[in-house]
Amino acid sequence: MAIHEKALIEAERLRQHDSLTLEGVDVSGHWNTMIRPRTLRNYHEDFEKTLQRYPGAENVHRCWQCGSCTNSCTMYAQNLQFNPRYWIYLSRLGLTDELIKDKDIIWQCVSCNKCTHICPRDVRPEGVMKALLHWMEDQGITPKSPSTIFDEEFTAQIYKRGRIEDTHVLLGFFHKTKQSLFQPWLLEFSKRMSKRLPVKHSLRMGLNAVLRPKTKSWGNTGEVLSRYVSQQKESHRD
Ligand code: SF4
Numbered sequence: 001m002a003i004h005e006k007a008l009i010e011a012e013r014l015r016q017h018d019s020l021t022l023e024g025v026d027v028s029g030h031w032n033t034m035i036r037p038r039t040l041r042n043y044h045e046d047f048e049k050t051l052q053r054y055p056g057a058e059n060v061h062r063c064w065q066c067g068s069c070t071n072s073c074t075m076y077a078q079n080l081q082f083n084p085r086y087w088i089y090l091s092r093l094g095l096t097d098e099l100i101k102d103k104d105i106i107w108q109c110v111s112c113n114k115c116t117h118i119c120p121r122d123v124r125p126e127g128v129m130k131a132l133l134h135w136m137e138d139q140g141i142t143p144k145s146p147s148t149i150f151d152e153e154f155t156a157q158i159y160k161r162g163r164i165e166d167t168h169v170l171l172g173f174f175h176k177t178k179q180s181l182f183q184p185w186l187l188e189f190s191k192r193m194s195k196r197l198p199v200k201h202s203l204r205m206g207l208n209a210v211l212r213p214k215t216k217s218w219g220n221t222g223e224v225l226s227r228y229v230s231q232q233k234e235s236h237r238d
Pocket residue numbers: 062063064065066067068069070084085088118119120121122123124125
């Protein structure tokens with residue numbers, strides 16, 4: 001009979017005769033499909049707990065595998081290998097090697113949150129997808145995404161100054177991602193700004209970027225925030 005979620009099975013494990021008759025019954029094509037068994041030995045017992053320490057994956061243990069997330073998923077409609085239900089299943093079993101095989105697909109989640117709204121168990125699959133991506137980045141399995149690098153720059157400035165200076169966040173981000181300052185969109189943005197803003201205001205913005213007067217007296221706030229985040233991380237480790 002037809003196999004549900006056949007896209008999850010490696011092609012070499014599927015055996016099928018295009019034309020086959022058994023005891024007078026035509027079982028050609030998918031009616032005679034067989035799957036070669038396999039043995040998976042490498043699993044991590046505590047992986048579910050590890051994943052739950054990442055924001056968004058706290059409820060992964062609640063999944064009862066109904067498949068509603070996958071059925072409603074925007075990306076599954078485009079690509080049958082994009083399967084949040086399956087990745088949650090692998091996460092709960094600690095089959096990290098199998099998860100890593102899909103490292104080039106999981107990031108395609110578009111955060112539409114259809115899965116989150118439909119899940120009857122409040123698992124928040126979208127959050128689980130993000131947690132898996134961050135776990136892979138932390139393990140060095142995938143390179144840090146530009147959004148992670150932006151977050152790090154943003155957070156570093158908050159710790160250092162208590163709040164951010166927009167221009168400095170952008171400069172730091174471009175530097176860390178080895179991007180040129182002369183981005184077409186930034187040039188266009190500056191051109192439009194210069195047309196509309198009074199010269200005095202533009203000059204003040206330029207000076208602000210260099211002198212950072214906005215963040216001068218926020219140093220203590222940075223320390224407080226830094227302490228708070230450390231405490232939160234500690235409590236997630238318990
Ligand atoms: S909808 Fe929720 S409970 Fe159902 S498989 Fe997806 S995550 Fe699990």
